[in-house]
Amino acid sequence: MxxxxxxxxxxxxxxxxxxxxxxxxxxxxxxxxxxxxxxxxxxxxxxxxxxxxxxxxxxxxxxxxxxxxxxxxxxxxxxxxxxxxxxQPFVGLRGGTSVDKVSRYTLPGATVDATEIKPGKHTPDPLGNVFAGAVATWEVDxxxxxxxxxxxxxxxxxxxxxxxxxxxxxxxxxxxxxxxxxxxxxxxxxxxxxxxxxxxxxxxxxxxxxxxxxxxxxxxxxxxxxxxxxxxxxxxxxxxxxxxxxxxxxxxxxxxxxxxxxxxxxxxxxxxxxxxxxxxxxxxxxxxxxxxxxxxxxxxxxxxxxxxxxxPSLGISAGLGFQAFNPAYLLKAPESLIFSLAGDLAGPLINKNxxxxxxxxxxxxxxxxxxxxxxxxxxxxxxxxxxxxxxxxxxxxxxxxxxxxxxxxxxxxxxxxxxxxxxxxxxxxxxxxxxxxxxxxxxxxxxxxxxxxxxxxxxxxxxxxx
Missing domain, CATH: 1.20.1600.10 (Outer membrane efflux proteins (OEP))
Incomplete structure (x- = not known):
């Protein structure tokens, strides 16, 4: 396409x-x-x-x-x-934290008790989320x-x-x-x-x-x-x-x-x-x-x-950082390490007035x-x-x-x-x-x-x- x-x-x-x-x-x-x-x-x-x-x-x-x-x-x-x-590429730092409480009668809620991160320890509910890392975007000229x-x-x-x-x-x-x-x-x-x-x-x-x-x-x-x-x-x-x-x-x-x-x-x-x-x-x-x-x-x-x-314009985005539901696990690598790399090609097709x-x-x-x-x-x-x-x-x-x-x-x-x-x-x-x-x-x-x-x-x- x-x-x-x-x-x-x-x-x-x-x-x-x-x-x-x-x-x-x-x-x-x-x-x-x-x-x-x-x-x-x-x-x-x-x-x-x-x-x-x-x-x-x-x-x-x-x-x-x-x-x-x-x-x-x-x-x-x-x-x-x-x-x-x-x-030129745009590079920035991003960090944040959030807490999610999901409904028991949804797919994520129904699997909370069934998911274990360790034997005998269930996924926390509500579930926290801590993120820190670098993100970059670049439109290739x-x-x-x-x-x-x-x-x-x-x-x-x-x-x-x-x-x-x-x-x-x-x-x-x-x-x-x-x-x-x-x-x-x-x-x-x-x-x-x-x-x-x-x-x-x-x-x-x-x-x-x-x-x-x-x-x-x-x-x-x-x-x-x-x-x-x-x-x-x-x-x-x-x-x-x-x-x-x-x-x-x-x-x-x-x-x-x-x-x-x-x-x-x-x-x-x-x-x-x-x-x-x-x-x-x-x-x-x-x-x-x-x-x-x-x-x-x-x-x-x-x-x-x-x-x-x-x-068409070509855009590239990337991210590298750490993410965990508990701050105590945030810097534990490689388990908490996350990264992403994506490319995007988009051009006008219809209605170019x-x-x-x-x-x-x-x-x-x-x-x-x-x-x-x-x-x-x-x-x-x-x-x-x-x-x-x-x-x-x-x-x-x-x-x-x-x-x-x-x-x-x-x-x-x-x-x-x-x-x-x-x-x-x-x-x-x-x-x-x-x-x-x-x-x-x-x-x-x-x-x-x-x-x-x-x-x-x-x-x-x-x-x-x-």
């Missing part, structure tokens, strides 16, 4: 079909094919600001989400240990079902490690971007304070000119409105500074406190030159791609495990894992391509913005001079001051975007976690 079940189960097992992933990527991002890749640079070397380095160091120790992920890695490691133990399950657990453990690495690179990038945003806000606040001083001086001059009847009350009110508007913007920026500081504090894993920084160095910061290397390096440098690859390998093994359930459903689900998840892996590669390439283009365009934009700021800064002095000599009206002065302020704001914003683009390309290439 066992042989029949073996044959039927083997014939009905579905063919193993696994979808093959496509790892092909373009050969280059641009015309350059230099294999030098900034992703291999440690974040401690990539970032030079000592305050930013301190924030990242603290975050890698205290960030709650990262610490949660570390516990998930521990859970995955324990799953590997559990799977490894499943295909004929089809590598248990080994493949263990390998799948290993792949998922490695995927969890790569997930942690991906979180690290994202955490570092988020802290760096928030830090540069904070420096930009500090500089915008300083611009507003300087403008308030300039506009207040202009307002004082306009009031003097009104007293001498050179301008009307309308000019005074317009200049007052300009000062009030700039002061209002000052408080908006101050609120943004508070929120950005607290965002950094949250990432660092601490309660709100001032973030150490040097805003005066912001304009001196030069975006780090990033070398993208070649696209195929993404497969090794990007933690999310490596994680998707490990999850794909685990999904493939899951299909093999599900397929192995169509075949559950096994078929599990196999189909495992196959579908494997196909999903292939698409997820290919999507992750595509997303990584597009992220790098976008950031490379962004860096190039922001560099050109910053140069033009810097020239615009120089021109408008000079125009403020010119407009004030012309207004003082009555050769320009107050609206020209107001418009020039407003445009100059906006252009300086835009220049700071562009500088921040440049720095963020550098961080983003570093992250997109897979840097920061090694």
């Amino acid at each position: 066992a042989a029949l079940a073996f044959a039927v189960a083997g014939c009905n097992a579905p063919a193993l079909v696994l979808k093959t992933e496509n790892k092909a990527v373009p050969t280059e991002y641009t015309s350059s094919q230099d294999s030098t890749n900034s992703a291999k640079v440690s974040w401690r070397e990539f970032f030079t600001d000592p305050h930013l380095k301190d924030l990242i160091e603290t975050a890698l120790k205290n960030n709650q989400e990262l610490n949660i992920t570390l516990q998930e890695i521990q859970i995955a490691q324990n799953e590997v240990r559990a799977r490894q133990g499943e295909y 004929i089809w590598h079902k248990l080994r493949n399950a263990k390998k799948a657990a290993v792949n998922r453990y490695l995927a969890s490690v790569e997930g942690k690495n991906f979180m690290v690179t994202n955490l570092i990038a988020e802290i760096a971007n928030s830090y540069y945003e904070l420096l930009a806000l500090d500089n915008q606040l300083e611009i507003l304070r300087q403008n308030i001083e300039i506009q207040s001086n202009a307002l004082h001059i306009v009031r003097l000119q009104k007293e001498s009847a050179r301008v009307t009350e309308l000019a005074v009110r317009r200049f007052e409105a300009q000062v009030l508007n700039t002061r209002s913007l000052q408080y908006n920026v101050q609120q943004q500074i508070v929120e950005t500081e607290n965002r950094i504090n949250f990432l660092v894993g601490r309660f709100p406190q001032p973030v150490a920084r040097n805003p005066k160095d912001f304009n001196k910061l030069v975006p780090t030159a990033v070398q993208a290397g070649i696209p195929s390096q993404l497969l090794q440098n990007r933690p999310d791609i490596r994680r998707a690859e490990q999850e794909l390998e685990a999904a493939k093994l899951d299909v093999k495990v599900a397929r192995a359930r169509f075949y 559950a096994i078929i459903a599990d196999y189909n689900s495992a196959s579908a998840r494997q196909v999903q894992a292939v698409f997820n892996y290919e999507r992750t590669i595509l997303n990584a390439y597009i992220e790098v391509a976008n950031q490379l283009s962004r860096i190039s365009n922001l560099e050109k934009s910053y140069d033009l913005k810097a020239k615009e700021v120089d021109a408008l800064t000079q125009s403020i002095t010119i407009s004030n001079s012309l207004f003082g000599s009555a050769r320009a009206d107050y609206m020209e002065v107001l418009l020039t001051q407003r445009e100059a302020q906006e252009s300086r704001f835009d220049l700071v914003e562009t500088k921040m975007q440049q720095l963020n683009a550098t961080v983003s390309i570093y992250r997109a290439l897979g840097g920061g976690w090694k």
Whole structure:
């Protein structure tokens, strides 16, 4: 019967079909094919600001989400240990005692008086039972079902490690971007304070000119409105500074406190030159791609495990110990010695719907894992391509913005001079001051975007976690 079940189960097992992933990527991002890749640079070397380095160091120790992920890695490691133990023999100790009183009107009861263990001594009634010994069970992994399950657990453990690495690179990038945003806000606040001083001086001059009847009350009110508007913007920026500081504090894993920084160095910061290397390096440098690859390998093994359930399983059990109705006889060998050895071969024969459903689900998840892996590669390439283009365009934009700021800064002095000599009206002065302020704001914003683009390309290439 066992042989029949073996044959039927083997014939009905579905063919193993696994979808093959496509790892092909373009050969280059641009015309350059230099294999030098900034992703291999440690974040401690990539970032030079000592305050930013301190924030990242603290975050890698205290960030709650990262610490949660570390516990998930521990859970995955324990799953590997559990799977490894499943295909090894289970050995345990067993002991127990019991008392049985059988009915006289049953076969065991009717033979109690007739059974003697010694001449002139009958079997005790009630009859005690004492047992102590070792037992072992082992499922022989004929089809590598248990080994493949263990390998799948290993792949998922490695995927969890790569997930942690991906979180690290994202955490570092988020802290760096928030830090540069904070420096930009500090500089915008300083611009507003300087403008308030300039506009207040202009307002004082306009009031003097009104007293001498050179301008009307309308000019005074317009200049007052300009000062009030700039002061209002000052408080908006101050609120943004508070929120950005607290965002950094949250990432660092601490309660709100001032973030150490040097805003005066912001304009001196030069975006780090990033070398993208070649696209195929993404497969090794990007933690999310490596994680998707490990999850794909685990999904493939899951299909093999599900397929192995169509075949019979072989189990072996054994026991060795001592048993007696009286503890005084328990260790008397060989009379009290007992042992057993049994083998069990069982396989599915009828109603295999559950096994078929599990196999189909495992196959579908494997196909999903292939698409997820290919999507992750595509997303990584597009992220790098976008950031490379962004860096190039922001560099050109910053140069033009810097020239615009120089021109408008000079125009403020010119407009004030012309207004003082009555050769320009107050609206020209107001418009020039407003445009100059906006252009300086835009220049700071562009500088921040440049720095963020550098961080983003570093992250997109897979840097920061090694």
